[in-house]
Amino acid sequence: MRRKNTKVENKTRGTPRKHMPQRTCIACRQTQNKRNLIRLVFSVNNIEIDPKGKKPGRGVYLCPYRGCWEMGLKGNRIEYTLHARLGAENRQMLVEYGRSLPEKEDSL
Numbered sequence: 001m002r003r004k005n006t007k008v009e010n011k012t013r014g015t016p017r018k019h020m021p022q023r024t025c026i027a028c029r030q031t032q033n034k035r036n037l038i039r040l041v042f043s044v045n046n047i048e049i050d051p052k053g054k055k056p057g058r059g060v061y062l063c064p065y066r067g068c069w070e071m072g073l074k075g076n077r078i079e080y081t082l083h084a085r086l087g088a089e090n091r092q093m094l095v096e097y098g099r100s101l102p103e104k105e106d107s108l
C-alpha cells in the first residue's frame with residue numbers, strides 16, 4: 001500500500017474554489033474565502049461594518065465569530081492594521097457586534 005504521489009494532501013476538507021479571493025482574519029490569522037469573513041472599513045475617523053465588502057477604504061477582515069472579534073479588539077490589532085485610531089464609540093459598537101456573533105466551533 002505505498003503511494004508515490006502525495007500531491008493531494010491539502011484536499012482533505014474545505015477545498016477552496018479557485019476564483020474566490022482569500023483574506024486573512026486579523027485575529028486568528030486564518031486565511032478564508034473572503035465571503036466567509038466580515039470586513040471592517042475605516043473612513044474618515046469612522047469605522048463601519050461592511051458585510052458585502054464593497055465599500056471603498058482601508059479594510060480589515062475578521063471571522064464571523066465572537067472569539068475573533070474579542071481577540072481583534074483586545075490587542076489594538078484593528079488600529080494597528082488600519083493605522084487608525086478607533087474612537088470609544090466605534091470600539092463599543094464593534095464589541096457589541098462581536099457579542100452578537102456565535103462562538104467558533106472547534107471542528108472548523
Ligand SMILES: [Zn+2]
Nearest residue numbers: 025028063068
Ligand atoms: Zn478569525
